[in-house]
Amino acid sequence: DCYLCSIVHSGFAFPDWAYKPESSPGSRQIQLWHFILELLQKEEYQGVIAWQGDYGEFVIKDPDEVARLWGLRKCKPHMNYDKLSRALRYYYNKRILHKTKGKRFTYKFNFSKVVLINYPILDMANSPFFLAQNHFNGGSAAPDCSPEVRLQIQYM
DNA sequence: TACGGAACTC
DNA sequence: GAGTTCCGTA
Numbered sequence: 337d338c339y340l341c342s343i344v345h346s347g348f349a350f351p352d353w354a355y356k357p358e359s360s361p362g363s364r365q366i367q368l369w370h371f372i373l374e375l376l377q378k379e380e381y382q383g384v385i386a387w388q389g390d391y392g393e394f395v396i397k398d399p400d401e402v403a404r405l406w407g408l409r410k411c412k413p414h415m416n417y418d419k420l421s422r423a424l425r426y427y428y429n430k431r432i433l434h435k436t437k438g439k440r441f442t443y444k445f446n447f448s449k450v451v452l453i454n455y456p457i458l459d460m461a462n463s464p465f466f467l468a469q470n471h472f473n474g475g476s477a478a479p480d481c482s483p484e485v486r487l488q489i490q491y492m
Numbered sequence: 493t494a495c496g497g498a499a500c501t502c
Numbered sequence: 503g504a505g506t507t508c509c510g511t512a
Contacts, residue, residue, distance in 0.1 A: 412505095419506060421493090423505055
């Protein structure tokens with residue numbers, strides 16, 4: 337881990353506010369991208385789904401298993417990767433996710449969008465802080481941080 | 493494998 | 503609104 341990552345890991349936990357399910361009051365049901373982040377957060381699923389490559393990029397290493405777990409959560413015993421991936425594709429227009437072309441089973445989160453969904457008042461796109469953070473991301477201060485660590489740093 | 497329309501459900 | 507199911511297309 338890089339220096340900043342180790343500080344963040346030792347001092348703070350990743351804030352739930354970045355993706356808490358309660359913040360979508362309209363639909364009580366768990367959202368797929370919440371579920372994906374949930375799996376990504378737990379080390380026991382690293383053989384199934386894991387952060388890999390660019391910031392926000394993750395690979396579904398075992399599509400059948402991810403689909404099975406998702407089906408379990410939603411009580412949809414006939415869930416499969418074909419159906420799950422259709423749901424992921426609906427996130428493209430919403431700008432929550434996009435596909436990493438050429439890389440099999442690889443998608444990428446748009447984290448500024450993910451935070452905006454839960455905390456629209458932050459309106460990062462129009463804040464000077466967002467611009468400063470962009471500059472920060474361009475630098476080499478935190479080259480090896482996972483997206484959640486990067487998010488954490490943005491709000492330190 | 494990956495995409496996106498269409499009908500359907502909750 | 504957020505998927506689920508099914509399917510034609512590349």
